Structure formats: C-alpha cells, structure tokens
Amino acid sequence: MLRTSVLRLVGRTGASRLSVLEDFGPRYYSSGSLGARDDARDARAYFTTPIFYVNAAPHIGHLYSALLADALCRHRRLRGPSTAATRFSTGTDEHGLKIQQAAATAGLTPTELCDRVSEHFQQLFQEAGISCTDFIRTTEARHRVAVQHFWGVLKSRGLLYKGVYEGWYCASDECFLPEAKVTRQPGPLGDSFPVSLESGHPVSWTKEENYIFRLSQFREPLQRWLRSNPQAITPEPFHHVVLQWLDEELPDLSVSRRSSHLHWGIPVPGDDSQTIYVWLDALVNYLTVIGYPNAEFKSWWPATSHIIGKDILKFHAIYWPAFLLGAGMSPPQRIYVHSHWTVCGQKMSKSLGNVVDPRTCLNRYTVDGFRYFLLRQGVPNWDCDYYDEKVVKLLNSELADALGGLLNRCTAKRINPSETYPAFCTTCFPSEPGLVGPSVRAQAEDYVLVSSVATLPKQVADHYDNFQIYKALEAVSSCVRQTNGFVQRHAPWKLNWESPVDAPWLGTVLHVALECLRVFGTLLQPVTPSLADKLLSRLGVSASERNLGELYFLPRFYGHPCPFEGRRLGPETGLLFPRLDQSRTWLVKAHRT
C-alpha cells in the first residue's frame, strides 16, 4: 500500500506622584462605570468549555478549562445587571470510535460507560462551583436533531461529496493525520508501530468511502476572518500558529465513517451506512445548547467565547469556523486557548499512573483553595507543572497569611473594638499629596497604594479580556502585599483610640485597609466565590453592593460620602483561610524518584 499520500480523494472530487494622582480622580469614576462599558455592543455573552470525552475519569486539566470559563463568566456577570445575560455551557462528548472502544475494553455498553463517566464530570463541576447554565451530552435527542440539521445545511449548499478517504487515523485523538505527523515507536518485542508525532497515540491506516467536506475552499475566508479579527484567537501566539497552518495546504476533510466500523454515533441523514465524524458531531454541541436549529439560537450566536486547550486548536480554529461559514453562519467571536498541566514535569497519563484526581484536591485544599491555585498558577501561554508542595506554599502565603492576616488585623476586636467601618479623616489623609501640617499623617507610599488599588478593577478587567487570569490574580496579590505594608507602616496596634491625636488617624488607617479589602473581595469573587463571600460578609458588604459597577473605591478620599463609614462589620466567622499542614496534604511530591 502506498503510504506517502495522506488524504487521497478518489471520485467526485513612573510618573511623578502628583501626576499619578491627577490621573486617579477620573479613574474613580471609570472603575464605577466598568459595568456599563460595552453594554450596548455585547449585552449577551455565551461561554463554552470543550465537551469532554467519557473514556476516562476527569483530571485537573479538565477542571482547569472549566474554571477558566467559570471565572470569565462570573467576572462578566459581576459587571452589572445589564451584562447578566450570560450563558455558560459544558458537557460530555460521548460518540466516536474512542468511546466505542473504551466501552468494549471495560466490558460495558457504550451507554453504560457514558452515563457513568458523564455523571463524574457533572459531580466534579458541581463540587467545584462551576456555574454553568447548561450541561450537554452528545447522546441527547436534541443534539441529534441539531447535528442532522447542520449536516443537511452543508449538504444543501453543495459542501459535502462522496469520495474515498485513505490515510492515517488516530482513534485516541479522533483525527486524521498527514504522513509527516506520523512516526514509528519501538514496540516491546523489538517491532515498531506507527504513532501520532504530537500525541504519541497509535494510528492505523484507513481506506473507505466517506462523505467529504470541501474544507479546501475555506482557506482564504479563514485567513480573511483571522486577519480582520486579530483578537479572535487569544493569546496572540495561538492566533499566529493558526495563520501559519493556513499557509500550508488545507485538504478536504472526511466527515463520516462507515457504520459497520463506527456504529456509536449519529447516522448521516438519508444514508444509514455512514456515521457522522465525531468532531463534526461534537462541535455542533455549541449550537445545540442555544436551541439550534430553532431561530432562538441567533440571539446567542456568534456572541460566543470558546475556552479550549491547545490540543484542540485546529478543530476549533479551522474546522469549526469553516463548517460555520459553510452553513452561512459567522465564526465564534473569541477562542481562548490555554496550555497544559504536567505533573512533576511529565505529561499526565493513565499509563504513567500520574493522573491527579481533582476531587481529592478539592477535598484537601478546599474548593476555593484549589480554584485559586489552578487559576493563579495556570499560564495559558505555556505548560505548567503540578506538585503538591506548590499548592500548599501558595495558599498558605497568599490566602492564609497575606489576605487572611490582613482581614484579621483590621477587624480584630483588639484593634477595632467597636467592630465598625471607622471614619476616614480627610485632614490626616488629604487628597492632595505632599501637604504638610500637624494633622497630616499620610506618607508618599500611601498615595501609591491608593492609586494601585483604584486602578486595580480596570487592570483586572483587561487581564480577563486578554485571558490572563493569573495576571489579574497576581495584580490583586501585589495590592494585598502593599496593603499589608501600609498597615505595618502605620502599626495601628500602637495607636490609641482614647487619644484625640491618634484616634482619627487610627480610624483612617483601618478605613483605608478595609476599603482595599472590599476591592479585593469583590475582585476575587469569580475565582474564590465562597472565600470572597466570607470576606465581604465580614466587612458588612451586602449582596447588592458586590458588583463591579458599584465598586467605588475610597470615596471619602475624593470628598464623596462613603456608604460603609460607621457601618457595623458583619459577624466574625473564623479564619478566612486556615493554613494548610504541608505534611498532611501531599498527593504528588515534587521530584518524585
């Protein structure tokens, strides 16, 4: 057999302090208007994760994708009621050869395997606080209707034809591979077998008559779409990669398999001898969720943000937009791409026995703790390595010590005996820096802190928009450090409430620190919802005061009334985040030998 051609189709074929502050007044208002910023333009938003294969239990990589989508969606909802029209879908991908084979290996029917593993995903996402509005399973009847309708549209537009496909197929990755992407791996008996160069999964040679999609027609439309939408694929390096792929040949794509070979899937309408290719089936899930083919889907499409791992970029950035364009629809608005988690430097895999179970991690580190860890440490642009010491170290230092310690310092009865939000004294902390006078107590660094926290909501929003959530958390963490520095500098525990000289300044120090904490709590809601709730409740911030649209930081500094001043703090409910005991939380040690 000639194996040089991959796809053969036969047939029909540092400003000064003053300038920082000059800049700062208006920002006070702009942070308030964050919610209204682009209401009219994109009031609806639809976030999706990949739908996950049910051949194995979920791992931390799957949870990471869902958390990224969850944080984006929660941040979006926080912008205010006018942007509350969000949808967020996740689900399980249940058809295809991979599932058919996994069920046979497990001695189960495909339906039994799908029910069992899909349930694991649903439980995990519920435990992890994934605020999805939809969970789709591709074995649902509504999905079959959507896929068959979509197929019919492609067919009616002349984009499907019958031809013979001959080439490599990787069942694990459910994809066709060109010869250049296949290599040989030595087998246990000195023989060798062909595997995918990228994933290392075995491939097999396939030759059969299939339906073929005229993908090659879409090279230029895809290039035009990407060139005129430079933010379509974020972060930028992935956008660039896709454009590079499009410079290469784009052969037509086989979009069905013989039913005798693949029975576990959706039949081609009008031709039961063929089953629809699992990737075409899976991608249409994004339409099924929003009601396709009923017209209602149009109010959500294409206001869509797909969150995906880099392993499935080609399917989402080339095949999917081409299918959509072929069906007369727009490509999705944004595709957010992230890299992978490795474990102690190795790829996570069942055969290496190093798969990290996310449910165990949620139990050990708490839901908020583990959410914070994955989102704070996960960097979309490159792979991140997981090991337990890293989790314990990060959570103890940033959540328990820095943030929890700060809250404790400002609310402890010893320092804040009235348990209120004390008054801010404008003579101790005048809005103009550099003033001198007997009662002026604020120092230059204090103005820097105020400026940093005032600009934080906008900075965080920009990081979310660029899909750099870890940078948003880094910025929050840096402000928490600055606020601790502020408290340390002015040592409120050395000031005396009884002294008429100390009292206004003591109140001001606590007021500023509590205002900073209120901003941190508000901004942390998308990442650590329960911890943020605990923090904001302790500060006495009501549910209606937690939106980004309401986030007027330190209004007294600008001569505006502060609704919190004089308000009683909420009840004390214990440590914000109890320190973790390193020795009791090890799952995966670094440098395991």
Ligand code: ME8
């Ligand atoms: O590809 N680190 O499903 P899948 C981070 N069903 N994320 C990871 C990861 C890791 N080590 N491993 C997996 C499929 N992921 C198809 C998708 S969508 C229409 C069909 C995440 O179960 C990441 O999001 O193999 C990756 O893209 C996805 O899980 C693949 O999940």
